[in-house]
Amino acid sequence: MKSMELGTIEREIHVDASPEVVFDVVSRPEHISEWWSDEATLDDGIGELVWGERVDVQQFSVVTAEPPRLFAFRWAYPDGKFDAEAAALLVTFELTPSGTGTKLRMTESGFREMGWEAAKLEEMYNDHVTGWDHFVPRLGEYAGRLASS
Template sequence: MNEEFGTIEREIRIDAAPEVVFQVVSDPEHVKDWWPDEAQYEPVPGKAGRIGFREADGTVQWEQFTVVDADPPRMFAFRWTHAEGEEAAKGNSFLVTFELEPVGAGTLLRMTETGFRERGWTEAVIAEEYAAHVRGWDFFVPRLPAAAAKAAR
C-alpha cells in the first residue's frame, strides 16, 4: 500500500492567543465559522455528535463526530466519518488533532489527520479519499485566522 496516503499535515500561524484558537477549533459555534455549516456536539472527551455540510440543493450531509481529547489551550482531537451508531475507533474513522503552541502574541497551529490506510479500502479508494481531504483542508485551514479574529472580538 502506498505510504504517502497516511497523514495529512498542515501548519499555520494565527495572530490570536492559544486560548482563542482553542475555542475556534473546539467550540461548535466557532467551528461553524470556518469548517462545517452545522455542528452539534459537546467539546468534551468521549462525547459524540455530528457536523453537517450543506449541499447545493440545501440538504445537509451529516458526518458523525466524536471528541477524543481536549487539553485547553494546547490540543483538541476528534474522530469523524464513522457510521451512525458505531463507536468511533481506529479503522472506522479519521483522527484529526490540532496542536497549539504559543508563538509571541499568536499561536502556531499544527493539524494532522490520519486513518486513511486503516479503513480497509482499496488503494484507489484511499487515494481518492486522501485527495478529497487534502483539498478540503487546503480550503478550510486558511479560514482559521479570520475565525480567530472574529472570536477575539
C-alpha cells in the same frame, strides 16, 4: 507518477489569536460552523457536522480535549454514524503559543486503516487534502477576526 503515502495530512499555520481563542475555535460548535461545517453540535463528547441542507452529515467523537493546547476527534465513520468499534479518521489540533499568537498544527491520520480499496483511499485522501487546504486558512482568519473584535 509520484508515489504518495496517503496516510497523514499535516498543516501548520500561525494564527493571530491566543491559544485560548484558537482552542475555542477548533472545539466549540458555534465556532466550528463559522469556518468548517454549515452546522455543528456537540453533546457529551459526541457531535455532528452538517454541510448543506443535511446533504452531508458526519458524526464525530472527541478523543482528547486539553485546553488550550490540544483538541483531537475521530470522524468519517462508516455511514457517517459514530461507532466506537469502527475505523475512523483522527484529526488533532496542537496549539503552541508563538509571539502574540498561536502556532496551530493540524494532523489528520488513519486513511490506510479505513479499509478502503486503493482507488477509494486515493480519492478520499485527495479530497481531504483539498478540504484542509481550504479550511485551515479559514480557521486562522476566523480566529484572528474573533480575537480582534
